Amino acid sequence: MAMSERRFLFLVASARREGNTETLARKAAASLPSDVKRQWIHLDETPLPRFEDIRHHGGKNNQYPDPEGNERLLLDETLSATDIVFVTPLYWYSLPSSAKLYMDYWSAWLRVPGVDFKKQMAGKKMWAVCVLADEDPKRAELLLTTLRHSAEYMGMEWGGELIGNGSKPGDVLNDTRAMEAAEHFFVSSSVPAGTRFIVGSSQFRKLLLRSLCGSLLKSGSTLSANSTVRA
Numbered sequence: 001m002a003m004s005e006r007r008f009l010f011l012v013a014s015a016r017r018e019g020n021t022e023t024l025a026r027k028a029a030a031s032l033p034s035d036v037k038r039q040w041i042h043l044d045e046t047p048l049p050r051f052e053d054i055r056h057h058g059g060k061n062n063q064y065p066d067p068e069g070n071e072r073l074l075l076d077e078t079l080s081a082t083d084i085v086f087v088t089p090l091y092w093y094s095l096p097s098s099a100k101l102y103m104d105y106w107s108a109w110l111r112v113p114g115v116d117f118k119k120q121m122a123g124k125k126m127w128a129v130c131v132l133a134d135e136d137p138k139r140a141e142l143l144l145t146t147l148r149h150s151a152e153y154m155g156m157e158w159g160g161e162l163i164g165n166g167s168k169p170g171d172v173l174n175d176t177r178a179m180e181a182a183e184h185f186f187v188s189s190s191v192p193a194g195t196r197f198i199v200g201s202s203q204f205r206k207l208l209l210r211s212l213c214g215s216l217l218k219s220g221s222t223l224s225a226n227s228t229v230r231a
């Protein structure tokens with residue numbers, strides 16, 4: 001799909017305004033071509049009611065009702081997007097509760113008559129922009145695994161992850177590797193799988209070599225099509 005036809009939904013899960021994660025994500029978004037549509041939603045300011053699991057209620061009682069209010073807004077924006085970007089700090093090695101609650105609602109939307117949620121989500125791209133206070137980016141692995149597995153379950157593609165470091169607002173501006181990586185984060189997705197950018201890694205050279213052999217990739221090389229931008 002041409003870049004100009006894409007629509008990015010940025011779901012900001014920080015429990016404060018103008019935090020590091022949004023700063024990093026806005027830097028990445030700034031590199032998108034100006035005609036790419038984008039929508040920013042702060043999940044804390046778009047609250048959802050408590051999620052109820054009614055999947056195994058009898059009869060027709062296991063059908064979730066037509067969404068209303070914020071739920072409707074989030075469903076409509078999710079369906080309209082081609083790219084869903086989780087703009088999420090690391091909270092206790094995992095997703096903030098607002099992002100998790102939003103994802104719990106996917107389980108409801110799978111069961112809203114007439115929505116065909118899974119079919120509509122298939123082929124969309126999921127991305128993660130994450131900031132954590134810990135200097136070891138591997139501490140975000142659980143959060144990333146949650147998102148990657150969920151994308152896979154929904155038949156979505158994994159766009160990649162952009163990880164920054166910071167504690168108080170503005171700290172991430174000092175993470176020069178993350179800020180620089182942000183400039184290429186979304187744009188590099190338009191190059192073929194396997195040529196994505198890995199910061200400071202000899203894997204980058206391997207990827208480059210292998211990307212020259214496109215057929216190798218298509219025939220099931222062990223290389224991930226969704227390589228990582230990790231700062």
Ligand SMILES: Cc1cc2nc3c(=O)[nH]c(=O)nc-3n(C[C@H](O)[C@H](O)[C@H](O)COP(=O)(O)O)c2cc1C
Pocket residue numbers: 014015016018019020021022089090091092093094131132133134135139165166167168169
């Ligand atoms: C509830 C809570 C839990 C946190 N848990 C972690 C954690 O597990 N690991 C970590 O490195 N930082 C943790 N942090 C620090 C945040 O990830 C860090 O301050 C980040 O910059 C916040 O993002 P924001 O500025 O976009 O709000 C936590 C912060 C909060 C408020």
